[in-house]
Amino acid sequence: MKSLFIGRIPWAAMLIFAGATFPAPAQLNEGPITPANEIALFDGKSFSGWMFVSQGTNAPAASIWSVTNGIIVCQGRPNGYARTIQKYRDYLLHAEWRYPAGAGNSGFFLHLNPPDKVWPLCFEAQLLSGSAGEVRMNGGSKANELTVQYPKSVPRQQACSERPLGEWNACDIVCRSNTITVRVNGVLQNKITGTSVFAGTIGLQAEGKLVEFRNLVLEPLP
Numbered sequence: 001m002k003s004l005f006i007g008r009i010p011w012a013a014m015l016i017f018a019g020a021t022f023p024a025p026a027q028l029n030e031g032p033i034t035p036a037n038e039i040a041l042f043d044g045k046s047f048s049g050w051m052f053v054s055q056g057t058n059a060p061a062a063s064i065w066s067v068t069n070g071i072i073v074c075q076g077r078p079n080g081y082a083r084t085i086q087k088y089r090d091y092l093l094h095a096e097w098r099y100p101a102g103a104g105n106s107g108f109f110l111h112l113n114p115p116d117k118v119w120p121l122c123f124e125a126q127l128l129s130g131s132a133g134e135v136r137m138n139g140g141s142k143a144n145e146l147t148v149q150y151p152k153s154v155p156r157q158q159a160c161s162e163r164p165l166g167e168w169n170a171c172d173i174v175c176r177s178n179t180i181t182v183r184v185n186g187v188l189q190n191k192i193t194g195t196s197v198f199a200g201t202i203g204l205q206a207e208g209k210l211v212e213f214r215n216l217v218l219e220p221l222p
Contacts, residue, residue: 037219038217038218039217040216041084041202041216041218042213042214042216044070045067045070047061047065049084049086050082050083050084050085051082051085052064052065052082053080053081053083053116053117053118053120054078054079054206055079055080061082063075064077064078065206070214071212071213072212072213072214073210073212074204074212074213076104076106076206076207076208076209077206077208078206079118079207079208080205080206081109081112081204081206082204083109083201083202083203083204084201084202084203085201086201087199087200087201088175088199088200088201088202088218089198089199090220090221091174091176091219091220092172092173092218092219092221093108093110093171093172093173093174093175093216093217093218094170094171094216094217094218094219095108095173095215095217096168096169096170096171096215097127097168097169097171097211097212097213097214098167098168098169098211098212099165099166099209099210099212100166100210101209102209103129103130103209104127104128104129104208104210104211105128105207105208105209106127106128106204106205106209106211107124107126107128107136107207108124108173109122109123109138109202109203109204110122110123110175110200111141111175111197111198111199111200112203113201117139119138119139120138120139120203121140121141121197122138122139122141122197122200123135123136123137123141123180124136124137124138124205125171125173125190126156127205129162130160130162132156132160132169132184132189133156133183133187133189133190134154134156134189134190135153135180135190135192136152136153137152137153141195141196142194142195143192143195144192144194145191145192145193154190154192156184156189156190157188157189157190157191158187158188158189161184161186161187161189162184163185168214169184170184170185171184172186174221175198177198178193178195178198179192179193179195202218
């Protein structure tokens with residue numbers, strides 16, 4: 001059986017989010033969204049407010065995850081993720097990523113729920129090179145758009161909108177009630193409805209390749 005390593009940021013880090021509140025679910029509005037109480041999930045300097053899960057290692061999280069010049073650097077191995085300690089619901093998430101050393105694989109985990117394990121219960125906004133915008137169902141999560149042909153994921157709906165390898169990409173994700181929409185570099189690539197979970201933590205996936213993240217900003221939605 002493969003071992004699981006879980007690393008936690010000190011308790012005091014949670015104080016950043018102590019005052020956060022989350023509104024009740026509302027009907028999806030796919031028009032422009034007005035910023036509310038913007039929350040920086042990453043302060044550009046540290047992993048305050050985050051914890052780590054890795055597969056098959058007792059190595060410190062610092063050997064996989066680090067911060068350089070305001071950028072989160074993930075070595076990609078072993079498989080696992082960094083996740084927020086705080087849970088969220090009904091929000092717009094803006095996040096940016098790039099693969100600085102060739103094609104890669106990663107994802108943004110949404111509505112991540114216990115137990116902490118590699119590929120936990122969550123929805124994954126796929127960042128695999130060439131497939132960004134696909135939404136995967138991990139850990140038994142479900143949505144209305146699953147089919148016999150695609151029982152575990154919903155493919156992206158438009159032509160690939162990723163920028164050339166090595167350049168920064170932007171992902172804008174709206175999670176509201178039981179609906180998730182995913183835009184990649186401004187292009188609406190996916191929409192899933194009837195999600196089996198609609199709240200949880202937010203994660204950054206490590207899956208085999210060097211990947212970098214920056215500008216992780218969340219806006220709670222009214």
